[in-house]
Every structure is written in structure tokens, then in C-alpha cells.
Amino acid sequence: MKHPIDCSGRALSLMLALFGLAGLLLPGTSQVSALSIDCTPMLTTTSASFFARGGPGAVDVVQPDACSLDAVSNDSWITVTNIGSSNAGPDHKVVDYVVASNISLEPRTGTITIGGQTFTVKQSALPGIGLSFSLCDFDEDSKTEIGFHRAGLWGFLQSTQNYSFDNPLFLFWGDTGLQPIVDDFDGDGIADLAYIVPPSGGQSAAYAILQSSSNYSYGSPLFVPAGFPSLLDTPVVGDFDGDGKADPGVWRASQGVWIIPLSASNYSSFRFSQWGEVGDFPVVVDFDGDGLADLGFYRDGLWGILRSSQNYSFATPLFLSWGGSGLQPIVGDFDGDGKADVAYIVPSVGGQSAAYAILKSSANYSTSQPIFVPAGFPDQGDVPVAGDFDGDGKADPGIWRESEAAWVIPLSSTMYVDHIVTQWGQPGDIPFPNTTGRH
Secondary structure, X not given: OOOOOOOOHHHHHHHHHHOOOOOXXXXXXXXXXXOOOOOOOEEOOOEEXXXXXXXXXXXEEEOOXXXXXXXXXXXXXXXXXXXXXXOOOOOEEEEEEEEOOOOOOOOEEEEEEEOOEEEEEEEOOOOOOOEEOOOOOOOOOOOOOEEEEEOOEEEEEOHXXXXXXXXXEEXXXXXXXXXXXXXXXXXXXXXXXXXXXXXXXXXXXXXXXXXXHHOOOOOOOEEEEOOOXXXXXXXXXXXXXXXXXXXXXXXXXXXXXXXXXXXXXXXXXXXXXXXXXXXXXXXXXXXXXXXXXXXXXXXXXXXXXXXXXXXOOOOOOEEEEOOOOOOOEEEEOOOOOOOOEEEEEEOOEOOEOOEXXXXXXXXXXXXXXXXXXXXXXXXXXXXXXXXXXOOOXXXXXXXXXXXXXXXXXXXXXXXXXXXXXXXXXXXXXXXXXXXXXXX
């Protein structure tokens, strides 16, 4: 049985809408109203994170092509540079923006309003201290302790006590907002404590070092000049003269200048160099296995190293490409060959955890032979912590979940099958080892 076509009323309106002819007048019909379009944009992501260097970013937006789109920055350090079509196809647009460098020790958060929707930009501060790999060993067993710093209070679970809560080590040195530092400044194989004393009365800042060889006596601290934070002087610590003692230097980010007083001369002679620029991470580790610290920087996936075995010559630098913009850099000896390896944190995606992506010196830093080890979920406050917790000579890539003060450390001696799991500290602490150079 055939059904006649109803060419009146709602049926006609539907047909015209389906064929894109809404509003067309046909003989014997009344005006058909055009369908309204919902121009509310949908942001494919609602936030982005940047390191202190800043740089360009983009937001993909889903919105009908017939609609106009506006985007306004709500903060002076974020500039919207373009609103245009996207390569993703029809009904896709893009908002381009640039984030300025954050030349301070304080992180910041800003927003862009896109068609009434809020897009959040988070930017970290300059690193509080150069990236390095310090053993953080307080009991002289060549294993890393589990520790925290909180407003001048230091608390450590010691490896010789099997990281027991029954025998923690507590020390007090420093205060709120003063950069804490751990390294072996007196060369006795045991970690010392330090913090940066702010400049005052025209005098520079200073390292205030509590030495293990003096039984951490408050009566005999060591003070070494630490530059001027107003010039973006960042503490950098490593053994640059081969005497077995960490040398307390500064990297002047505003000029890319390294100023290292040498402990072998009782800090009367210095090593000077110019390497890096504002927004870089200064890097202080041994890449050539000669027992001396090298001068380095990390910049959006580029590693640049002046090696001590080449007398820190600009003629023979080591350059590596590993990482990228906004990806946290990490250094440590993960393969146990006495040379630094480079790593970064791969962000979590699709419900999968983040991961350490490690490039090994023993494989000549081949990008075809990386190691990947789970690194938790940064959005839950997971912070990378790397140290030799099992004493096999290899750095173990762990995490500290700040929200729960929980430590989860996969051990290299078991191919990352076994873990140290404990709870130590509280939210707001700086974990030690301070692998990411937190302030």
C-alpha cells in the first residue's frame, strides 16, 4: 500500500530542514523558520602547564563554523595571538597563545576566557636549585634515605634501620621559604644539611651548611656566599675540583653565568663559565665518569653539557635531545656505570600512569634503547624521587605522592618488581632526595 506524501505543516518543515532549505517559500505554504544554531564552544582541554621558560600554546575548540569565537586573556603574562580555523576539520577552531617567562621562585596561575569558557594556564617558577643526583646518605651505607623538609625541620627514615619509624633522624636547620639543600660538603661520605640565607644589608645570600663531620653542631656551621636572588642566582652544587667535597656555587640565570667557589682552595678560587639562558634548568652531574661535576642545562628537551674531562670547553660540548616542552627533566645514574643518564616524565594519558623515560649512558644515549618505569599520576600530586635505595649502585626511579605522603619506590635490583612502600611527611613538604629541584 502506498502512502501519500504529506507536504504541509510539520512534515514539510522537516524535509526542508533536512535538505538545508529552511526559510524557503513554496506555493501554497507559509514561511518556515530557520533552525537555530548552538554556538556554545567546547574546549577539548581545559588547562595547560608550562615551566618557567614559558612559550607558545594552543587550545582546540569545537564550534560550528557559522559561529564567531572570541578569546580574551585575563592575565598580562598570557597573550592571545590568533583565533582561527583548525586542521582538525569542519567545526574545529584553534586559539593560539604565548606564555611569558616566569622569572621568580613563585609559580602562578592565569586564565583565558574562550567563548565564555575558562581555560587555565599553570606555570612553574624557576627551579629552586640545579638538578643533580645526590645520594642523600646520612648513615654511611651507600643507600639513599627517605626524607622531608618542612619549615626548617628535617626528618629521615634511615636505610640502616630498614626505613623503620622506630629510629628516625630529626634535625632542625633553616626556616619557612628558605631553600633546603642536601649534599656532602665536608667529604666524609655522609650527607650535610644546608639552606640559603637571604641577602641583607647589601650583603649577598649565603649557603648555611651544617656539617656531619661536626656532628651537625649549630656552633660550627659553614657559610659560603650564594649570590643575589634579584639577579636570578640559583644554587648549584657538585664536586667541580675532585676533592670529594661538594662545591656550593650559583648559576646566574639572568646572564647564564656559572660562579663556583672551589672547596679545594677553601673557596678562595673559582670556576667561571657562561652556559645556558633564562628559563633553563641548570644541571650538575657527571656525564663523563671522571668523578667531577659537569656544567649543563635542560631546555624544552635539549640537554647541553660542558664536560670536565674537556676542561669545560665550548669546542666539545655534549648535546642530547630527550624530552620536550613542559616535560619534567630528571638526572641520575640509572644503569650503574658511573655516568649520568637523562630522563623525563611522560605525562599520564588514557588512564595510564605517567612514566620515567630514561636514556642510558651505557647505551650511548641511544633513543632506540630507553627504559620506561611507571611514575604515578602527577594530577594526584605524585612527585619524582630518584635515589639508590637498595645499594646496587643504580638510581631507583620512585615517586612521592604528596596528597598522601606516600613513597612508592620500584627497586632496580629486582628489575623494578619489588617496591619500597611507606608513608613519611605530609602535604606541603619538600621530599628528599629533591629530584625536581623544588623550592
